[in-house]
Amino acid sequence: MKELKRRIRSExxxxxxxxxxxxxxxxxxxxxxxxxxGVSGFVYWHTFQPKFGLPPFFMVLFWxxxxxxxxxxxxxxxxxxxxxSQAARKRxxxxxxxxxxxxxxxxxxxxxxxxxFLATLLIAVIILCLAVLYSMxxxxxxxxxxxxxxxxxxMLYILYYTFALFLLN
Numbered sequence: 629m630k631e632l633k634r635r636i637r638s639e640x641x642x643x644x645x646x647x648x649x650x651x652x653x654x655x656x657x658x659x660x661x662x663x664x665x666g667v668s669g670f671v672y673w674h675t676f677q678p679k680f681g682l683p684p685f686f687m688v689l690f691w692x693x694x695x696x697x698x699x700x701x702x703x704x705x706x707x708x709x710x711x712x713s714q715a716a717r718k719r720x721x722x723x724x725x726x727x728x729x730x731x732x733x734x735x736x737x738x739x740x741x742x743x744x745f746l747a748t749l750l751i752a753v754i755i756l757c758l759a760v761l762y763s764m765x766x767x768x769x770x771x772x773x774x775x776x777x778x779x780x781x782x783m784l785y786i787l788y789y790t791f792a793l794f795l796l797n
Contacts, residue, residue: 648699656692656696662732704769711769720761726757744794755787
């Protein structure tokens with residue numbers, strides 16, 4: 629346990645707190661903007677919801693928490709001492725941004741277009757990108773990789789949710 633605390637302290641000592649807060653805040657702000665603009669109540673209320681689907685309030689709350697965690701994990705990875713090369717930072721930043729855009733695109737695809745098959749494929753692509761990003765984060769920072777792993781678990785739930793919407797509707 630002491631070893632784990634020491635590792636976490638050493639990884640967090642290199643993180644710029646302001647950068648971490650900006651990244652987490654930007655992810656949350658963009659997520660809320662996309663959620664507000666991309667959700668149609670008509671589509672939501674006129675689709676059959678899966679048995680284990682969350683109510684809208686909790687869905688939004690968990691999305692916000694997931695985006696904040698994703699932004700914080702990306703910030704920790706970009707500030708990690710092992711991420712010294714400019715090329716590595718560029719790859720992580722580009723892949724993180726692409727992943728975030730794909731997550732944001734999912735919202736209007738599901739709640740405006742009601743294209744559940746396309747949304748399921750989109751989540752599958754997101755999970756594949758998460759696997760690539762996880763392997764990069766794992767080499768750089770364990771703390772960032774754990775945060776990304778929690779985000780991946782949320783995306784697995786979203787995959788279940790979207791696939792269930794596809795089957796039910």
